Amino acid sequence: MKKSTLLSTIILFVIFFGTLFSCKKTAQTSTKIVFDSIVVKEQIPLLETNDTTLPFADVKMSFIYPIKFRNNEGLARLQQIFTGTFFNNLDLDSLLPKEAINAYISDYKEDYKSLSNDYYDEKNRLPKDETPMWYWYYMYHTNKIIFENDSLLSYAIEYSDYTGGAHGSHRITYINIDLDELVTVSEEDIFIPNYKKKLTDIIISQLMDQHNVTAPDSLINIGFFNLDEVFPNNNFWLSDKGIHYSYNQYEIAPYSMGVIDVDIPYEKLSAILKPDNVIQKFFPEREK
Numbered sequence: 001m002k003k004s005t006l007l008s009t010i011i012l013f014v015i016f017f018g019t020l021f022s023c024k025k026t027a028q029t030s031t032k033i034v035f036d037s038i039v040v041k042e043q044i045p046l047l048e049t050n051d052t053t054l055p056f057a058d059v060k061m062s063f064i065y066p067i068k069f070r071n072n073e074g075l076a077r078l079q080q081i082f083t084g085t086f087f088n089n090l091d092l093d094s095l096l097p098k099e100a101i102n103a104y105i106s107d108y109k110e111d112y113k114s115l116s117n118d119y120y121d122e123k124n125r126l127p128k129d130e131t132p133m134w135y136w137y138y139m140y141h142t143n144k145i146i147f148e149n150d151s152l153l154s155y156a157i158e159y160s161d162y163t164g165g166a167h168g169s170h171r172i173t174y175i176n177i178d179l180d181e182l183v184t185v186s187e188e189d190i191f192i193p194n195y196k197k198k199l200t201d202i203i204i205s206q207l208m209d210q211h212n213v214t215a216p217d218s219l220i221n222i223g224f225f226n227l228d229e230v231f232p233n234n235n236f237w238l239s240d241k242g243i244h245y246s247y248n249q250y251e252i253a254p255y256s257m258g259v260i261d262v263d264i265p266y267e268k269l270s271a272i273l274k275p276d277n278v279i280q281k282f283f284p285e286r287e288k
Contacts, residue, residue, distance in 0.1 A: 244262070
């Protein structure tokens with residue numbers, strides 16, 4: 001009985017500590033990301049008055065950012081990428097997310113309120129009961145996660161605003177992060193040297209397929225600008241299916257056509273992918 005009890009105790013001891021070390025290793029190497037968000041909704045008056053019938057800027061922001069990742073050093077680097085890319089300002093990427101968003105809104109508020117003198121000047125030039133309507137501004141700024149696995153994170157940053165003129169603007173920017181190296185991924189990381197001409201041809205071919213035309217010039221007939229203006233713009237996100245490009249308003253087509261999306265399966269890119277390419281690195285299951 002004593003031998004049996006001792007053996008049972010040893011087995012339980014080995015299982016306990018084996019599980020403990022296994023869990024500790026998993027916790028250290030896990031790339032699972034936990035996110036939080038900051039949401040801001042504010043109406044900034046142009047003039048120092050509580051009269052809501054006078055111009056104001058409608059501000060809506062929603063910033064998703066990581067709060068838990070591999071280790072403290074990795075989390076700090078990941079937050080830096082999120083903050084720097086969201087605000088597009090290297091002066092803010094070293095701040096904590098809440099500090100960064102406060103500084104960003106403060107700068108926006110200062111710029112908007114600086115227009116008050118122009119508002120009074122223009123109002124004085126209008127008939128007595130008229131108001132220059134182009135001082136009602138808005139700024140909507142958000143981001144969203146669109147793809148994530150253990151090695152890659154892709155997200156979109158969307159920005160819309162109105163700052164006077166005939167209409168507002170809208171743009172979308174994609175960021176791809178190599179979670180192993182904690183760096184952003186660019187076209188040069190994916191494609192072989194001198195890839196741009198071949199990739200341009202593939203993009204134009206995809207546009208033709210998406211718009212059901214058989215000749216490149218037919219794209220011009222449906223509203224696209226000169227095809228010489230269509231080229232890889234580094235604004236893409238990655239998934240296990242392919243590369244997804246976006247062209248913002250006025251890049252390759254007029255404002256009325258909005259953001260132009262181009263989805264390219266990896267199979268169509270095989271000739272210009274680097275030998276050690278993104279499929280093998282970020283999506284090894286595709287090779288099985």
